[in-house]
Amino acid sequence: MVSRLADVDGITASNIAILLRALNVTIEEVCDALFDGNADTLGTELLESLLKLAPTKEEERKLREYKDDTHVKLGHAEKFLKAALDVPFAFRRVGAMPYISNSESEVEYLKRSFQTLEVYFVAIALLTRGCLELHI
Secondary structure, three states: OOEEOOOOOHHHHHHHHHHHHHOOOOHHHHHHHHHHOOHHHHHHHHHHHHHHOOOOHHHHHHHHHOOOOOOEEOOHHHHHHHHHHOOOOHHHHHHHHHHHHHHHHHHHHHHHHHHHHHHHHHHHHHHHOOOOOOOO
């Protein structure tokens, strides 16, 4: 008789399977993107979903201890989680990746904001020195 490793609850397992199927990504693609820190490959939707589906400490412990034998088989979701856990700090990376992917646009926004402030400060400095007239 072959039993399954009953560590991942049914709802989480179903959600992982649906997510991977809907987004048409393989376990290997997700793990490679996590390892490389490539948020663009995974997309915001998948990253947010993965954060919600992260295993509990107990599930993580049991999956890490799992050794392939003939008596216990992993389901698709458990295989995915086990593979993801092989990536160092996988779920911490998942949490950081949306910020990394948005960092360039955030930096550009901040640059524009600082340029605007710089213009205002120069104008204020010129006004206080009497070099510029304010026309309201």
